[in-house]
Each structure stands twice: as C-alpha cells, then as structure tokens.
Amino acid sequence: MAEKKEKKPLDLNRRQMPKQPPEVRKYNFNEVAFGYPEDVAVEEAKRCIMCKKARCVQNCPVEIDIPAFIQAVADRNFAEGIRIIKQKNCLPAICGRVCPQEDQCEKTCTLVKKEGQLAIGRLERFLADWEARQGHVEMPDIPEWTGKNVAVVGGGPAGLTVAGDLILRGHRVTIFEALHRLGGVLVYGIPEFRLPKEIVNREVEYLKRLGVEVHTDFVVGKTRTIDSLLEEYDAIFVGSGAGLPWFMNIPGENLNGVYSANEYLTRLNLMKGYLFPTYHTPIKAHRRVAVIGGGNVAMDCARSALRLGAESRIIYRRSREELPARFEEVENAEEEGVIFDFLTLPLRYIGDENGWVKEMVIQKMELGEPDDSGRRRPVPIEGSEETWPVDAVVCAIGNSPNPLIGTTTPGLKLGKKGNIEADEETGMTSREKIWAGGDIVTGAATVILAMGAGRKAANSIHDYLMGGNGHGNGADDGSGANTASDANAGADQNTT
Amino acid sequence: MHFDSLVDALEFAIEKEEEAEQFYTELAEKMERPHMARIFENFAEEERGHRRMIKDVIMGRPSFVPQPRVADLQVSDHLMDVAPSPDMDYQQALIFAMKAEKAAYALYTQLSEASEDSAMRDLFHLLAQEEAKHKRRFEIEYDEQFSGEN
Structure with missing residues (x-):
C-alpha cells in the first residue's frame, strides 16, 4: 500500500518585512526596512494563488506581468523574475520601495479577502536588490544614430524613463536638469530612510554609460527657453515635475x-x-x-x-x-x-x-x-x-507645477493650475515637437505613473522622429533597436 | 441703505451683479496667462447668471426657490486677502472669489435684516443664500484643488 503523503496546510499569512526597531531608527537616517531575506521572499511568493484573471496586472500602471515574476521568485529563478519586471519597469528598486501598491496592484489581489494581499511591491524590491548584489552590468547594444536629437527637460522618473527608452532606439538624448543632481523628487524629496540615494545613483549612472548627455544646474525657461532648444533638437519632452509648493x-x-x-x-x-x-x-x-x-x-x-x-x-x-x-x-x-x-x-x-x-x-x-x-x-x-x-x-x-516653462513657451496649452495639457496616450501637447508627462501634467502623483507617462511619450516621440504622426505607438524604424520594453533591461545593475 | 420699492432693491442687486461681472471680465483681460483669463471669464459668466435670475424676478418669473440655509465651510475666513494682479494663479483667484462672494453674502444679509418690508426682506434673504451657494461652490473647489493633503 502506497504511503499517503502528508499534506502541509497552506500558510496564507502575509510575510512581514524586517525593519529597524522604532527606538533605534528614530535616531538615524538609514533605511527603515531591510527587505525580505531570500527564504522569506520565496515563502511570500508561494502564497500567490495564480488567479486566472490577474487583476493585479490590470491595476499596474505599467502592466508588469506580476504572476510571472511571482512564479519566478517561488521557483528561486530570480534572474528570470527581474528580467520579467524590467520588460515594463526600469526603476524596480525605487518602485518597490515608494509606490503605493496597496492602491494599485495589491488592492485587487484575491488574497485581500483572506489573510492579506500578496506583498507584490516587497517582492519587486527583493528582486531588484538581489540583482544589484550580483554586481554585474550587461550593457545593451546601442543602435546606429538615427540623426535625431531629443532634449529631456527634468531628470525625474518621467524624464529618466524617456531618456532610457529613446537612447536605445538610436536617438541622441540630452537631459537638462535644474538642480545639481539627476533624480528629481527621488533625490530632493524622498528621505534616505525610505529610499537610499545610492539606488537612484545606480539608475542615473547606467543612463550616462548608455550615452545620455546630462546638463545639470540648467533651468529651462531661464538659462534657455524651450523655443531656443528647439533650434537644436528635433523633439522635446518636458518632465519638470510639480515643484511649486503651496x-x-x-x-x-x-x-x-x-x-x-x-x-x-x-x-x-x-x-x-x-x-x-x-x-x-x-x-x-x-x-x-x-x-x-x-x-x-x-x-x-x-x-x-x-x-x-x-x-x-x-x-x-x-x-x-x-x-x-x-x-x-x-x-x-x-x-x-x-x-x-x-x-x-x-x-x-x-x-x-x-x-x-x-x-x-x-x-x-x-x-x-x-x-x-x-x-x-x-x-x-x-x-x-x-x-x-x-x-x-x-x-x-501639496505642490503644483512651476509656472516657468508654461509662461515662457507661447502656445503651450495649460490647465487651471498651470499644468501642461498633454494627450493621455501619447504625451503630445498643443505645440508640435513638444511632449510632456509626469507631475507637470497630472500634478503631484506617483513615481510609477510618471514612468508610465514617460514610456508612452517615448513611444510617440520615436514614432514622430521616424516619420510617423506620433500616434504609431513606437514605429519600427528598421534599425533593429531594442524595444522600449527592453530599453532599460539592466538599468538597475550598475553596481560595478 | 433704504429702498422705496422692491423694484428699487432689485435694481440695486442687478447693479451689484453687473459690477462683479464687469470686474471679473476686466480681470480676465489683464491676465498674463491665457488659462487664468479663461477662469475669470467663467467667474464673470456666473455673475451674468445671477443677474439673469434677478431680472426674471422683475419680469414676474421668479426663479428663486426658498432654500434652507447654506452651510458655511468657512474655508476663506482665516486666509489673507489677495489683491488682484495680472500674474495671479488659480489658488489666489479662488481666494479672491471666495472673499468677494462672502462680502456679497454679508451685504444682502445686512439688507435683509434692515428691511422693514417683508417681501424685500425675503428677497434679500434669497439673494444672500444665492451668494452663499456661490461661495460654497468656490470653497469646495478650493478644498478639493488646494487642500487635498490638508
């Protein structure tokens, strides 16, 4: 008689993430949460019941294939897990820390009704941190220059995403940043104890190594206007954020x-x-x-x-x-x-x-x-x-967009609070050759939403630069360039 | 302030609404930013609507329906005054408008309380409530646009 296999009861409890104790962390600026250890991450991933209709994906602004990366963690195939995430998200270490997953992907998790929703954000962070610890950077091939130049105004999440997507499609990209460092709200706003700046630096350094040119301490609207930049650039993306405090x-x-x-x-x-x-x-x-x-x-x-x-x-x-x-x-x-x-x-x-x-x-x-x-x-x-x-x-x-670009760019249509009006699907504005996305359009929102807007704008800019009307969702220029999804693969690996 | 007849009182009210409309229209023309000009044009349109309502009363087509007292959120009570200027932003425009509506409400309330004639008293009370409704709309807009995290 075959021995009956003992079935272990399914543990549905959401795994806690280790943190510095409150009485210790209140005296330092080090990151509060340590992240999941490997075994805990795998246990957490195994809680996923792999719903047929993955509502978590529908609620993700950049539509990451969440069940697939969760399965990869459960299988301890971490390299595959991070590869899946980076098909859609070039800043996973950041989003895994600061995005409001409880209002997005985790909100519609089936386990909400059971023992607590799956910790999707924490697992995203785990994979990004795991990859960073491996210490190698795979640099993608850069296609031949298309002959087009793109200016990105603002080095925050939206601008970094646009730059990363377009450089790998063969365009020359220059970021103009008002402050002395890139990162936008990620470096000036979010404290070290929530988002260590070393992580942002990794992303920025990676973009520079890809060939993105950077001008810091450059206030567009003061140092030079958008129209002046248009004499040299074929397209401009404005992602200057919402930096005007109320x-x-x-x-x-x-x-x-x-x-x-x-x-x-x-x-x-x-x-x-x-x-x-x-x-x-x-x-x-x-x-x-x-x-x-x-x-x-x-x-x-x-x-x-x-x-x-x-x-x-x-x-x-x-x-x-x-x-x-x-x-x-x-x-x-x-x-x-x-x-x-x-x-x-x-x-x-x-x-x-x-x-x-x-x-x-x-x-x-x-x-x-x-x-x-x-x-x-x-x-x-x-x-x-x-x-x-x-x-x-x-x-x-709260904050609203700084009025500088709006007031120095004639013909740029603005909303009530001085935000730039842009098409939701393409980021196109009322002016030809000018796109916008992120907080300058929506008012202060989330990192992942800004990135989502940046990705859509990059697709539209690429389409336009290759002869389309900007609505082609990323025309194939025949250059063999990587797709937007591939564009930032490895963006978080720059640890060497 | 004294009015000899109800029509006198209504004409006074029309004049006040015209002044407000004119003020917002001129402000719209002075704005440096086109989107702010549109905002003040909308404010002027609101005042035109008030004027039309009062004219309807004169023409015997009263469009005012007695209403319960409009709750006052008191959003603007402690905010500092804003002087109209060509580079006003939306927050300043709303503060300005809330305070202007509050002043209009106070004026009509005062006139209502001072009226010996009951028809006139009711009329000014209704006008005051209209202004209060108007103010409340601006208050809610301010609350939602500029106090979401407060």
Whole structure:
C-alpha cells in the first residue's frame, strides 16, 4: 500500500518585512526596512494563488506581468523574475520601495479577502536588490544614430524613463536638469530612510554609460527657453515635475522657521543637512516642529524632524480615516513617536521679536453633515481656538507645477493650475515637437505613473522622429533597436 | 441703505451683479496667462447668471426657490486677502472669489435684516443664500484643488 503523503496546510499569512526597531531608527537616517531575506521572499511568493484573471496586472500602471515574476521568485529563478519586471519597469528598486501598491496592484489581489494581499511591491524590491548584489552590468547594444536629437527637460522618473527608452532606439538624448543632481523628487524629496540615494545613483549612472548627455544646474525657461532648444533638437519632452509648493495663505507664513516641505526636505536630502559638518549645509535643529498636512510628504517631514531630535507632530484638518498617506508610512511614523493632531486647522503663526515663529494658533474642527457628494467636510468648532508653542512649521499640503516653462513657451496649452495639457496616450501637447508627462501634467502623483507617462511619450516621440504622426505607438524604424520594453533591461545593475 | 420699492432693491442687486461681472471680465483681460483669463471669464459668466435670475424676478418669473440655509465651510475666513494682479494663479483667484462672494453674502444679509418690508426682506434673504451657494461652490473647489493633503 502506497504511503499517503502528508499534506502541509497552506500558510496564507502575509510575510512581514524586517525593519529597524522604532527606538533605534528614530535616531538615524538609514533605511527603515531591510527587505525580505531570500527564504522569506520565496515563502511570500508561494502564497500567490495564480488567479486566472490577474487583476493585479490590470491595476499596474505599467502592466508588469506580476504572476510571472511571482512564479519566478517561488521557483528561486530570480534572474528570470527581474528580467520579467524590467520588460515594463526600469526603476524596480525605487518602485518597490515608494509606490503605493496597496492602491494599485495589491488592492485587487484575491488574497485581500483572506489573510492579506500578496506583498507584490516587497517582492519587486527583493528582486531588484538581489540583482544589484550580483554586481554585474550587461550593457545593451546601442543602435546606429538615427540623426535625431531629443532634449529631456527634468531628470525625474518621467524624464529618466524617456531618456532610457529613446537612447536605445538610436536617438541622441540630452537631459537638462535644474538642480545639481539627476533624480528629481527621488533625490530632493524622498528621505534616505525610505529610499537610499545610492539606488537612484545606480539608475542615473547606467543612463550616462548608455550615452545620455546630462546638463545639470540648467533651468529651462531661464538659462534657455524651450523655443531656443528647439533650434537644436528635433523633439522635446518636458518632465519638470510639480515643484511649486503651496502655502495656506494664512498670517505668519513669512516668519523664519516656516518652511515649505520642498525646502525642508531638499535641505535634508539633496543638501544632506543632517550630515553636518561632512556637508557644509546644515539645517537648524528645532525643538518643536509642526507639520501641516496628512500625505506621504508630510510623513516624510515629520519623521525627518524626529530624527533631527525634535518633538514632531502632524497637524491634519480631517480625521484619521481621510489621511491620504500610505498606511505603512503612518504606521511607521506612529511607531517612531510622531504625534498626530487630527481635526486641527492652523489659523495663524506668531513670531518673536527676531521674526522667528514661536507659536501657532489652531482651531479644532468637526466633520459636518454629508454634502451632495456624500462627503463630510471639516467645519470649525466655535470657540475652540488654542495657542501652541512651536519653533518650526513645515507646510506639506501639496505642490503644483512651476509656472516657468508654461509662461515662457507661447502656445503651450495649460490647465487651471498651470499644468501642461498633454494627450493621455501619447504625451503630445498643443505645440508640435513638444511632449510632456509626469507631475507637470497630472500634478503631484506617483513615481510609477510618471514612468508610465514617460514610456508612452517615448513611444510617440520615436514614432514622430521616424516619420510617423506620433500616434504609431513606437514605429519600427528598421534599425533593429531594442524595444522600449527592453530599453532599460539592466538599468538597475550598475553596481560595478 | 433704504429702498422705496422692491423694484428699487432689485435694481440695486442687478447693479451689484453687473459690477462683479464687469470686474471679473476686466480681470480676465489683464491676465498674463491665457488659462487664468479663461477662469475669470467663467467667474464673470456666473455673475451674468445671477443677474439673469434677478431680472426674471422683475419680469414676474421668479426663479428663486426658498432654500434652507447654506452651510458655511468657512474655508476663506482665516486666509489673507489677495489683491488682484495680472500674474495671479488659480489658488489666489479662488481666494479672491471666495472673499468677494462672502462680502456679497454679508451685504444682502445686512439688507435683509434692515428691511422693514417683508417681501424685500425675503428677497434679500434669497439673494444672500444665492451668494452663499456661490461661495460654497468656490470653497469646495478650493478644498478639493488646494487642500487635498490638508
């Protein structure tokens, strides 16, 4: 009689990712999460039930073949796993860390109803990190020059994607970046403890080795206009992001010690303010920091302030349920000791005799009756004003595109908030030879959406440059160049 | 302020709406950015709509329906005043518009409270509620466009 095989019960629990303990990490800027160890990644991948209709793929802005790469991890075929991801995503180490998977691919995972959705983002990160550790770079063949030159304005996620896609199709690509380093929000905005800058540097170095020319400290709209660049370039992609911070327009916002989130984070991340005296650009150490807003940027600011030794609080006008930040980031902030003041609105800031902020007047709010849309909006509670001591305020309520390019490029159609209007499928604007994508079009959004827009624009630009009308979704020029999907294979391997 | 008749009061209201329309139209012409000009043209169109409604009342075709008091979100109450300028952006335009609607609401409310004639009182109350509705629309737009993370 054949021995009956003992069947192991299926463990559907989502695997936790090891992290620095809160009491340790709140004193350093090192990455909080360590990533899955190999065995844990394989266990997590094995939880995937391989749905026939993979809704995770439908919800991915760049349509990665998620079940295929998950299967590769389960089979311990990591090289195949990362190859599959890179067919669609050239920045997996970044997206695996900062993209809101819980609102995209993981949101529709069948396991949501069971023991927790599959950790798709963490597995993406695992593969990217695994590949980086292998320490080799496979440089693809660059096709012969097509005779066309493309200018990319802005070196953030959208611009990097366009540059990577077009250089491998034989066009010469030049990136013009306003700051002194490429990466956009990835280097000036997202803190080291969420996204180590070494990872962004790898991507940038890889593009340079492919032949992408880079001009930093070059402000298009000031140094040269778009029309001036068009005298030399056959096409221009504008991916200059949403770098213009909003303030609330309340009294006292001009006091010293009141920052925009952009300034605060740029001083820390790009200028390494926390590494003084190694870097000569310190940031003032504050004792009580109030961060206004409830998004991911607000969490980044509050957690950074904590690491600089401050008592750090989030001031948010609505309730916990409405917080727009990723759950994971809110949880991390709470564990580290950030204080949350919900249903609280700053009314004005009060300064000392030297013009530094010393207090803020707040008003408590309550949620009103649902309006026509069913939404309960916060309304002030009469007589609930209080004065709180603060010595720094960081305003993290959102950004819109900088108006510079819009106002210096005649004929470029703009939206209400100064965003460039561009076709969703091609990135084409109202001006011939000018494409746009990413936050400059959508307003502040996610890295993966910016990359998706960059890829569509690259296809359209290539089609146009090869004689099409820009709607050909990437005409075959017969050069034998790699496809857009292949274009960035190896982009994350530049570790040698 | 005193009005001898209901028609006098209505004509005053039309004048106020015309002034507002004219103001937004001139502002649109001064804008450096075409998209901002379009925004102020839309604001002017809104004021034209108000004027038409008041004219309908004079012509005996009242289009105002008594409504419950419009909730005030008080979004603009603590914001600093914005002076109109050719390089205004959308956020500034909305702040300006919210405050202008609030001033119009306050004026009609004051006139309603000061009216001895009940028909006139009701009319100014209705006009005030129209302005409050208008203000609320701008407040919701501001809330959604510029306070999504706040």
